[in-house]
Amino acid sequence: MITLINRGFSRRSVLGAGVALAGTLAMPAVLRAQDKSLKVGVYGGYFKDSFDKNIFPEFTKATGIAVESVAEPTGEAWLVQLEQAAKAGQAPADVSMMSQTSTIKGQATNLWTPLDPAKIKNFGDLLPQFVSKYPDGTIAGIGAVAWYITLVTNTDTYKEAPTSWAALWDPANKDKLGLLALVSNSFLLEVTAKTFMGGTNALDTEEGILKAFEKLAEVKPNVRLWYRDEAQFEQALKSGEIPMGQYYHDVTGLAAADGQPVRSTFPKEGGIQDSGNWVLSRASTKVDEAHAFIDYMSQPAIQGLMSRKVGTAPTLKREVLNLTPEEFAAVSSDIEPILPRYDLYTSKSDWLNQKWTELIAG
């Protein structure tokens, strides 16, 4: 979730022009008096703005259900608020956009009302990583938005695009990389496991994780910048000051389209796919409206609209989408993605964070 909020800044600036244009074409997002309504929690900033402009009015037109969008605060504060409110039988929002880690944490207290797949027409077309399940197999959440973090390079410095994440380890790239500064948003442990250890299953045990940390430590001399603020890296990438690193695929594509000397590459091991779910608070009584909403959002046409207008990767199989190859390539790839091990960030978060901080700052 943090990732999303943080990336709001630079995404807003890059995508801002497009959204502003789309906004003038779309209906104004006025809440009309309707019989049926639904409160939807969305990450504040860029996502809320573009959903209010491009997606929610269309939903109200199609279903007659009015949407009241609620801006979610940063961090896990929203999860905690929902949890406290549910204990008192209240739902500050019926449906919420929730990071994968928070979805898992909410499952521990049965915070999410199980969703009925029969009420979601395109359920069968959802990619497996976008169905979040309780241990008993019932459905806790369904993919809302997804995006890729890929290997990015400055085209003036690197005439040839790198093909593998292993380029980060290449001694020739000493002091040339910009990487995300937190264990829970860089997903570099997963990248290490997929590239050198045969897959993210290698992280199942603590020994495996420590081995990945050891391998990852070899990257350190190559890293010039560990960034929290995206603008910091994006600028340095464009100027060639820091010519390689990990960054958001969609934003890099837009910068390249603007004529900047940057490129985003899906390495052969896959790009990192991060995402958020739609979840329904157990305190909400609007179960039918919520299903109608999630059903609507999971349609191929709406997923296509979101890819074009909001810049998110589709949650459905490619076959059912009406995206052109260019539109698809702008937000996604056919190469199998590296899926973050969100379970680790719930069960071992403090330990991972401590090891990570010692690794990069030690």
Place this chain on the structure above:
Amino acid sequence: MRRERPQTFADYTPLFFPGLMLVVFFVVPFSTMIAVSFFKRDPTGFYTRDFVFDNYARFLSSFFGGVLGFSLLLAIGVAICCVVIAFPFTYLLTQRPRRIQTLWLVGLLSVLSLSEVIIGFAWSTLLSRTAGITNLFVWLGLMEAPVALLPSVWAVLTGMVYHALPYTILVLYPALVRLDPTLLEAARTLGASPVRAFLNVVTPALRNTLVATLIMVFVFALGSYLLPQILGRPQHWTLSVLITDQAIYQSNMPFAAAMAVFLVLISLALVGLTLLIGRRENAG
């Protein structure tokens, strides 16, 4: 004029407002932070009310000790650099005509309006390989090829000194402007050079002001969290950076609070020690 001791209850009323502000803006938030620092971290949620020492225990490691040590040294370094640069500068400034002084002060005030973010990004451009000052040196023939001067501890120090310097000058200015000019005149008539007069007369006369300024800049620099991130490597991240990571990114409020309490206590202890030494010297 003799100062009367307060006689009635009404004489104390002027103290109520500052006292109230102190309670509202310092005592209450700080007490809350101390309380939270003893709460129990709940990795699946937020925290639960409790009284545990886990958060302090986790902090007592060589890793965090190293970070704390670096943060304190950096803040001390910034304080010393600032005072060493600002004191002679402010002294010379007070020797100039009134109009020139005003111009300088307005300029300094305008630097104050720059936020830490702008200062950080400006210096990161200035010290970069692609657009930085080394390009100028190459053009002048002083260097072979442009180099990046950041990330480094010197870049962090430069940025932080730049950030704190206007405050330092503005704190020193009133004391220097009020300095009795006859002190200097006496020194000069007795044959001291201007430099000697400055070092042997002006500096000792303003010793207390200098100590107070050092403490102020030290505390100011201790809270810096953006500049070390923008201009430094992870080894140069201050404790404030790690506190932010815990509070905002890990939702670990108890641990963040424990670190913050520790930082406040250490800096209060250092300030107290400095004042104690100062008082003993003055007495002797």
